[in-house]
Amino acid sequence: AEEEEEEDQPLSLSWPESNRKRFTYLLIMPIVLPLWLTLPDVRKTSSKKFFPVTFLGAICWIAGFSYLMVWWAHQVGETIGITEEIMGLTILAAGTSIPDLITSVIVARKGLGDMAVSSSVGSNIFDITVGLPFPWLMWSMLRGFIPVQVSSNGLFCAIVLLFLMLLFVIISIAACKWRMSKLLGFIMFMLYFVFLVVSVMLEDRVITCPVSV
Secondary structure (H helix, E strand, O other), rough: HHHHHOOOOOOOOOOOOOHHHHHHHHHHHHHHHHHHHHHOOOOHHHHHHHHHHHHHHHHHHOOOHHHHHHHHHHHHHHHHHOOOOHHHHHHHHHHHHHHHHHHHHHHHHOOOOHHHHHHHHHHHHHHHHHHHHHHHHHHHHOOOOOOOOOOOOHHHHHHHHHHHHHHHHHHHHHHHOOOOOHHHHHHHHHHHHHHHHHHHEEEOOOOOOOOOO
């Protein structure tokens, strides 16, 4: 209850007392400071009426931070010789999934396990059905509805592999009697590692996909 009450308090930029909190403070300051300067804190009584501004502004900031993340990942990959595909499957995938992880952990600690699982599943469904096609639709509309050409060495096999991973996930959860345990967590890590290795091998043409797009 004390932690929930602490989270509901307006954001304070005062210098923390403990060393661990100071390290966290300095680490997240480049992100928190622009938000604090541009968005009304709706946890303040005087700013509650500005919640639409905060909501829309947060979405704009997410778009800006996402652009910077992709741009910097691309530059780092080019500098140290890592392909875009590998950067997308590892660094970018982790960067976009960490917010889902944090929210799932928060609600799971409150005993809302269903909400934690549905948040992870729902976010991926939203990414595939809205986050991915919407930019393509906007790009096509601005250029007279010209189709977007997509090319990948193993795109078809990667999609098939995703469906197989989904099947294995369901089987793993059922085998663990529909309970989240350490064994299930280890199985999930192993499935992700297998998917990552096979996807990288497909992109680097170590394994040849029989169907090319």
